[in-house]
Amino acid sequence: MFANYFDDDRRSSPINLAVARWVLGVWLAWKTVFYDWPLLLSGVSRAMAHDEFDPLIPLSIPWILTVEKWLLIGFVLLVIVGYRIRVTALVSAALAAHLGVIRGTVVSSGEVNSLFIGSAFLVFIALYPEDDVLSVDGLRKARSQSLDSLVARLKSDEDRSYRMSAMKYSLLTLAILFFSTGASKVVDGGGPGFVAPDNLSRLVFLRTYVYPWNDIPLLLVEHPFLGVLGGIGTLVLEFGFLVAVLVGVSITPFVVGLVLFTLSNVVLLGIFFVDNLFFLAVFAAFDGAYRRLALDREIDLVFDEHCLFCARSLYPFKLLDIDGTVTFYSQYDAPDACTERSEVDLGRAMYVFDGQSGYEGYEAFRELLRQNRLFSPLVWVMGLPPARSVGRRVYRYVADNRSRHFACRPAELE
Incomplete structure (x- = not known):
């Protein structure tokens, strides 16, 4: 205790x-x-x-x-x-x-x-x-890291230790x-x-x-x-x-x-x-209490590794995923089970896959929060029609304009 x-x-x-x-x-x-x-x-x-x-x-x-x-x-x-x-x-x-x-x-x-x-x-x-690191200072420090460094941290599955x-x-x-x-x-x-x-x-x-x-x-x-x-x-x-x-x-x-x-x-x-x-x-x-509130499920998350805004937005979820139940993939190394779906367009949005179920954009963020029951009230609010309608529109605008407003790196530079 x-x-x-x-x-x-x-x-x-x-x-x-x-x-x-x-x-x-x-x-x-x-x-x-x-x-x-x-x-x-x-x-x-x-x-x-x-x-x-x-x-x-x-x-x-x-x-x-x-x-x-x-x-x-x-x-x-x-x-x-x-x-x-x-x-x-x-x-x-x-x-x-x-x-x-x-x-x-x-x-x-x-x-x-x-x-x-x-x-x-x-x-x-x-x-x-x-x-x-789970503070405004910690998140500001993460913003100073390069895109490659953030992507590497998201994909890393090494044991983490915090002093x-x-x-x-x-x-x-x-x-x-x-x-x-x-x-x-x-x-x-x-x-x-x-x-x-x-x-x-x-x-x-x-x-x-x-x-x-x-x-x-x-x-x-x-x-x-x-x-x-x-x-x-x-x-x-x-x-x-x-x-x-x-x-x-x-x-x-x-x-x-x-x-x-x-x-x-x-x-x-x-x-x-x-x-x-x-x-x-x-x-x-x-x-320990937070861990007991976590859902006993593993999900796969696929994001755009060229998008600095995406990497920064996902970094807090990496810190909160203390049991390693979320596996982070880029659109280039995602499992075939994710990429072969006809309804999936990895260049359009972030995706979360829970077995046979796939969630795009705004709904993917809801699924990330759903990983822990502590955030259940927020998940419920995000599911209400007014919040969901606004949230989807905001996500769509950000995703469509991320290269213009959020210093994302074009794929052709790779």
Whole structure:
């Protein structure tokens, strides 16, 4: 369910890095947009602030924090789509860290620390942008390749391997932070005192008294041994997570346990620290889920190897075909079963062949998307009469004018 990138930072698909970037970006945008940052610099809030942070706090122009917030959201959206990742991720990290410092002058809690954790993740993403091929940057880089190079990549059936360096160091960082949290519990709790029968029970009782939430926490007060088990389980998860990462064993039991621990804090203590859920979700094996949604069928795709636009358009499908179920052919090396059909004109359009069935142009793109159930809603929309009518016309126009508008190489130059 979850990948230990520290043990092996290579995957057969770039999907995990792309989805992780999306999860982190959505979390940071959500985290930032609801804060009223100038309010932190109001008279009441400043009375609580720490003087050592004054050089970083724009007291005379508090509105600048609103500008900074929307700048951060804008850069984060660029990170989500993967545009100029090295720059946008670094700028996002710096802005998030600065806003975290501002909020940290008033509130010293996990919700503030999470901004710094997110900043660290963004820095790692910025340091290794070349790994993230399923992004705007990756597709722009593919556009700089020659037609021959793109065609060769489409036809290649060699094993593919994608580095996940950013995920590797982000995972190690998160595991160290959980370990330090466990260590602080032991130190502040006087060693074994953290798992003493009355420790968690006392905390639950006080939280329930101050913040009435529900009656479930009172079970820990009535049965202290449950508090002991909870304390031991917490330390095992927080210490064991780093051990599992370093040793190279599965981290899934620890991640699942930490998710349940986070949810239990909501039920027992009324602490809604959902940031952990986003951080842990970053390391889910999304490629495994994507693979399970793939159709168990193999198809042949025949395209015009002289058309640079065609090769660029098909490159993302090559990246998404993580099981190699699509075989790419040019019109010159296509199987006879494809070329001998009377209704097939390989010079007119791209074709997808599924056994005895052949699909031309727009319908071929629909079949490519149909290869994975994840795209079923899009396939359904593309099949609606209005969308299909417009789509076929657009495809026909592009195909008929590709040599004029899309720098395709004439066949006679071969």
